Amino acid sequence: MSTTEERHDALRSLLGAWALGACPSREAAELERHLRACPECAEEAARLREAAGWLALDEPLDQPGSLRQQVLDWCLARRPAELPVPAWGVPYTAETAKLDALLRDLGPEEWQEVADLPWHGGTGHLRPAEVLCHLAAVDGYLALALGLPDPVPAGPGATPAPAERRVPPQEPAAHPPTPRVPPQGGPYAGITARTARLTADQADLPPQSVRARWRRQTHDLVRSAALAPQGNTPVDYGFAVLPLRDAFVDRAFECYVHGEDVARAVAYPYSPPAPQHLRQMVDLAVRMLPRALAELRAARAAAAPAGAPALPPGAGQGGRRLRLVIDGPASGEWLIPLDGPESGPSGGEPVASMVLDGLELCQLAAAHRDPDRLPVGEHGDRAAIREVLHALPLLSRP
């Protein structure tokens, strides 16, 4: 074969890259000289360049976030599902779809933006793909509980994180359970370690591949959940065990919060959860509150000087309750036990009432609001209300 022919073939193989504007200038110049002399290549070049011209198109209409629910409702009204998504799984499907729609539109620079993820112990700084690794790593607890593969690669052999313990699903786990080790570096060490491992594992992937993996897992989780509609399967987070139905609401909540963190970083609008989903999130936060209150008191007791009273005035009497009234679209009413769930009979009038917007309560529980600056309607024992407001952000995690 002559060198001219070899050159012809080599240049010809470049035509696709050239039409996409993806040749370094020296190669492009050489190819363009060749095109003037070679009608065969010139013809193909023209065709491919024209085809490439159709790649640059105007953006389609924005897809309104509410469209998904509208379309699904429309379909389900025509043909009811035989295997529906359990009500406790719906917020998760909606929030993951919303985040996915935001990410679909991100350009390469936006994938490089760093989002601030505040929680009560500090602020994380993650790029969108790292946020996805974080979400997927924690979603992995649910995957394990449902018998799905863990997305997080195994940790360094000697010191498996407590998160690695498997909660046996319906059938025995393939690996023997790792022995329980005390969490190192606080209750959230497992989450932090898993996030770090998954982030390292996916660091070299294009962001859209990270997105595709996260999305696949969210779909698999909901599909498995639909087969366990009772939602009783325990999910072990390392620092707490939640039934699956609560874990899904928790994951929907975190997905919403971090979705909004990402949206803020790239200056996109992000809509709040649908009212009925917000209500499920408020309900979960309220049910978790007694734990946070205990944590708050323990921290205050530890910080108090010796001899000072460890409990706030009024605490320890047992059975006190606070009425929480949520207004706004997710309106409802809850009675919060202030002295722990098993603190004696809970009779009598609540010691205080507070009125709060549901979204604001969720933002506070995510440590995205200052408890002292939140607009709250108050009635009754002011100290009890302050305590609840300061306990809520303790529900947040890295």
Place this chain on the structure above:
Amino acid sequence: MATPDGAPRWDEQLQRRLARGEETALGELYDQLAPMVHGLAGRILADQAAAAQLTREIFAHVWEHPEDFDPAQGSLRSWLGALTHRRAVERLRVRRAAERAPSGGPSSGLGAGLGGGRDGGEGAAEAEIRAVATAARMQYVVDSLPQPLRETIAVTYYDGRTYQETARLLGISEQAAKQRMRLGLELLATELADERARHDERHDDPHGDRHDDPHGNRHDDGDGGT
């Protein structure tokens, strides 16, 4: 890479799950294909409400009749793309006919508007429909390229990389990157030629593929009667 080429299996599994009435299958179908369906509808109809309406109908059709999809004839994506495209263009024609009818004279019905000559407004409107439809069609073809080709082109073109950078990023040889780009564009070019041939055929037959829709007529009468 992230999604090994399991496209046909995904289609058929999803079809079975839809037939069984799994709501999660409907959700996944929507999440996978709504951007394409709604995007295609939106590009052709250029109207938020009409695009949303068509999107609802398309998904309801698949949910109610999953058996209409024949995996032997191509992917679920291409079937749904063709269905959306066809219905959107039908609507656009009806709308254009309705817009044109009043200028054709007070008594000109829908039939007169459609059957009119190919000169002037009619020709321009038809050319516009053709351009919009071609653009939408091509976007859809890009979206439905095989994953490795689509990914290579997207990473290169939308992110402005050289083929060497793309090869490194995707962990493939430079030769493979160049081949994928050339093959992907070849497929687009072929589709583009087909699309134009289709339009030319239609253009030669002014009555082909046209639809009389009473809705357009009713609106015209309402406007003209005041």
